[in-house]
Amino acid sequence: MLDAIVVGKVIQKSRERRGLSQEVVSGLAGIGRTHLSAIERGERKPTLDTFYRLAQAMDMAPSALLKEIEDSVEKS
Amino acid sequence: MLDAIVVGKVIQKSRERRGLSQEVVSGLAGIGRTHLSAIERGERKPTLDTFYRLAQAMDMAPSALLKEIEDSVEKS
DNA sequence: TTCAAATGTCAACATATGTATTCAAATAAA
DNA sequence: TTTATTTGAATACATATGTTGACATTTGAA
Numbered sequence: 001m002l003d004a005i006v007v008g009k010v011i012q013k014s015r016e017r018r019g020l021s022q023e024v025v026s027g028l029a030g031i032g033r034t035h036l037s038a039i040e041r042g043e044r045k046p047t048l049d050t051f052y053r054l055a056q057a058m059d060m061a062p063s064a065l066l067k068e069i070e071d072s073v074e075k076s
Numbered sequence: 077m078l079d080a081i082v083v084g085k086v087i088q089k090s091r092e093r094r095g096l097s098q099e100v101v102s103g104l105a106g107i108g109r110t111h112l113s114a115i116e117r118g119e120r121k122p123t124l125d126t127f128y129r130l131a132q133a134m135d136m137a138p139s140a141l142l143k144e145i146e147d148s149v150e151k152s
Numbered sequence: 153t154t155c156a157a158a159t160g161t162c163a164a165c166a167t168a169t170g171t172a173t174t175c176a177a178a179t180a181a182a
Numbered sequence: 183t184t185t186a187t188t189t190g191a192a193t194a195c196a197t198a199t200g201t202t203g204a205c206a207t208t209t210g211a212a
Contacts, residue, residue, distance in 0.1 A: 001125060001129070002124065002125040002128045002129070007124065021187080021188065021189090022188075022189065023187090023188075023189095031170070031171090032170065032171055032172070033188095033189090034170095034171085034172085034173090034189095034190085034191080034192095035169085035170055035171075037189060037190065037191085038169095038170090038190090038191090040189095041190080041191095043191095044168085044169065044170080045123055045124060045125050045168080045169080046123070046124050046169080046170095047121055047122070047123050047124065047169070047170090047198085047199080048078065048083065048121060048122050048123065048124050048126075048127045049077060049078040049121055050124075050169085050170080051124045052078045053077075053078070061143075061146060062142055062145075062146060063139045063140070063142040063143040063146055064139070066124075066128075066138055066139040066142050067137075067139035069138075070137060070138060070139055097157080097158060097159090098158075098159065099157090099158075099159095107200070107201090108200065108201050108202070109158095109159090110159095110160085110161080110162095110200095110201080110202080110203090111199080111200055111201075113159065113160060113161085114160090114161090114199095114200090116159095117160080117161095119161095120198080120199065120200080121198080121199080122199080122200095123168085123169080123199070123200090126199085126200080
């Protein structure tokens, strides 16, 4: 089963790398700010649709963001 | 918003390309067979976790399967 | 045609995602 | 220190995902 903590950390790192706040990214993705917070902490697991929109909000190809998760899973 | 029909068709094509039944793929992914049927028809949208496991069940990198969805979205 | 395998579809249900609001706790900047 | 920004956290709620079982329909092979 896909580790929610890993998913959250990859999303958080991508967001911070771009210097964007949760408020901005969640707004662009069209989801609630507290929801993004929960996802980054690994307390909620996003649907594919939500993940797809979060990637786009961070100006990334969804497949590229997912690739980072795969690589991160490999290491752990 | 990510089109559920596109997601379903890409998953179905990947599965049929490998000559695998819904029964086998859903079994390997650890989800219900009727659920996979609904996903392929675009009546249910998978979580990232479910999508990830479906890709692995079809011996694919999840990011590669997602890339196919992106390409399919481009065309439509 | 007949049979078996594969898929579609429905129902009832349990669980999880996602929402909005509110407040506390960090964090950073002045 | 004081202030504003950002994030964590809790609640209650609506909606969607995912499960199991049953049966109908389609498909292909014998």
